[in-house]
Amino acid sequence: xxxxxxxxxxxxxxxxxxxxxxxxxxxxxxxxxxxxxxxxxxxxxxxxxxxxxxxxxxxxxxxxxxxxxxxxxxxxxxxxxxxxxxxxxxxxxxxxxxxxxxxxxxxxxxxxxxxxxxxxxxxxxxxxxxxxxxxxxxxxxxxxxxxxxxxxxxxxxxxxxxxxxxxxxxxxxxxxxxxxxxxxxxxxxxxxxxxxxxxxxxxxxxxxxxxxxxxxxxxxxxxxxxxxxxxxxxxxxxxxxxxxxxxxxxxxxxxxxxxxxxxxxxxxxxxxxxxxxxxxxxxxxxxxxxxxxxxxxxxxxxxxxxxxxxxxxxxxxxxxxxxxxxxxxxxxxxxxxxxxxxxxxxxxxxxxxxxxxxxxxxxxxx
Numbered sequence: 001x002x003x004x005x006x007x008x009x010x011x012x013x014x015x016x017x018x019x020x021x022x023x024x025x026x027x028x029x030x031x032x033x034x035x036x037x038x039x040x041x042x043x044x045x046x047x048x049x050x051x052x053x054x055x056x057x058x059x060x061x062x063x064x065x066x067x068x069x070x071x072x073x074x075x076x077x078x079x080x081x082x083x084x085x086x087x088x089x090x091x092x093x094x095x096x097x098x099x100x101x102x103x104x105x106x107x108x109x110x111x112x113x114x115x116x117x118x119x120x121x122x123x124x125x126x127x128x129x130x131x132x133x134x135x136x137x138x139x140x141x142x143x144x145x146x147x148x149x150x151x152x153x154x155x156x157x158x159x160x161x162x163x164x165x166x167x168x169x170x171x172x173x174x175x176x177x178x179x180x181x182x183x184x185x186x187x188x189x190x191x192x193x194x195x196x197x198x199x200x201x202x203x204x205x206x207x208x209x210x211x212x213x214x215x216x217x218x219x220x221x222x223x224x225x226x227x228x229x230x231x232x233x234x235x236x237x238x239x240x241x242x243x244x245x246x247x248x249x250x251x252x253x254x255x256x257x258x259x260x261x262x263x264x265x266x267x268x269x270x271x272x273x274x275x276x277x278x279x280x281x282x283x284x285x286x287x288x289x290x291x292x293x294x295x296x297x298x299x300x301x302x303x304x305x306x307x308x309x310x311x312x313x314x315x316x317x318x319x320x321x322x323x324x325x326x327x328x329x330x331x332x333x334x335x336x337x338x339x340x341x342x343x344x345x346x347x348x349x350x351x352x353x354x355x356x357x358x359x360x361x362x363x364x365x366x
Contacts, residue, residue, distance in 0.1 A: 001173045003183035004366060005202035005256055009225065010218030011189040013208045014264040014313075016045035017324060018362070019186040022206075023050075024329035025363040026182055027126040033180040036115075036172050037131045038165065039093060040198040041188040044081060044134025050118040050125065051080040051133075052327025080121045084133050089113055094135035097145065097194075100164045104148050105157070111171040122327045132168070134186075138194050146193045159251045165201035166254070182366070191225050196244060199226065204259035204300050206366075209284065211263055211277040216284050219261075226255055227298045229291060257300035260365050261288070263312045285310060311362045316355040318345050330359055 006015045027035040039047045084091040096114040119125045149161035187198045209215040228245030285307035296302040322338045335349040
């Protein structure tokens with residue numbers, strides 16, 4: 001069993017999109033592996049992408065949908081999530097966490113009610129891809145989860161509560177029997193309790209970022225919050241050590257190793273990253289390589305410089321939008337015109353092939 005959390009302390013860097021690509025491509029490439037997506041973001045973005053039905057046949061001769069058809073498809077897709085939320089118990093990650101709140105220190109043996117097969121809604125997706133759907137109720141439950149983790153009895157209440165999602169992965173692994181399993185856990189940017197549950201369930205961390213200075217600071221926050229190491233700021237390190245990182249170490253709670261860094265939406269000029277993007281990316285690489293000299297143990301590949309674990313994804317906004325709005329996996333996206341709401345979006349062959357190649361290289365790192 002291998003579990004990857006996708007997290008950065010900054011929003012808008014492509015965590016959910018990369019989770020979607022990683023899960024769909026890995027499941028397609030390895031049909032004998034059960035790939036589970038656990039959506040621990042209240043916005044449920046990766047769930048929305050997976051449950052979009054791109055397999056609806058349009059009535060128009062040119063293969064495009066009319067505005068009414070497009071609206072009905074999108075409306076129908078969101079109904080899938082509403083249906084899962086309306087189940088008893090809720091067939092979502094919030095439903096699972098509600099059950100844990102009712103019995104905080106007793107693992108749930110049958111987790112089947114909380115798992116959905118997205119191929120039932122989106123025929124383009126592999127049948128070995130499974131989803132624990134995101135849910136807006138996650139935000140509402142967070143304070144109750146936090147308070148439960150602070151109970152005085154049992155003495156290890158914090159560790160047990162922080163292990164709830166890890167318990168879920170263990171139950172799902174058992175459900176898969178002899179089949180291999182892979183877990184993709186999509187996280188919210190905040191370091192809320194539900195993000196901590198997600199990170200405690202993962203062995204490896206994928207850190208997407210966009211090459212800008214705020215992303216550099218966010219990557220530094222990831223290291224400080226998870227592992228208690230400030231980078232060039234002693235005050236950050238002093239505070240980090242007395243919070244989550246230190247308590248996790250004291251109580252033996254597993255923390256994911258830094259695995260892969262994805263420079264996402266890179267602007268290119270004549271086949272190369274722009275100088276501004278390259279400068280920021282190099283700054284982040286230097287920062288992490290410097291940290292590696294002092295704290296190799298926090299990296300998934302301690303013998304390898306972190307800068308060698310960087311993947312560069314070119315910016316191809318049109319392809320990204322078509323995939324996420326219509327639920328089309330990377331391998332199924334074709335060049336040509338696509339209708340998004342009332343707009344015509346053109347996907348050109350050459351940039352699409354470069355985009356697919358870069359994203360495939362990223363998935364191959366998992």
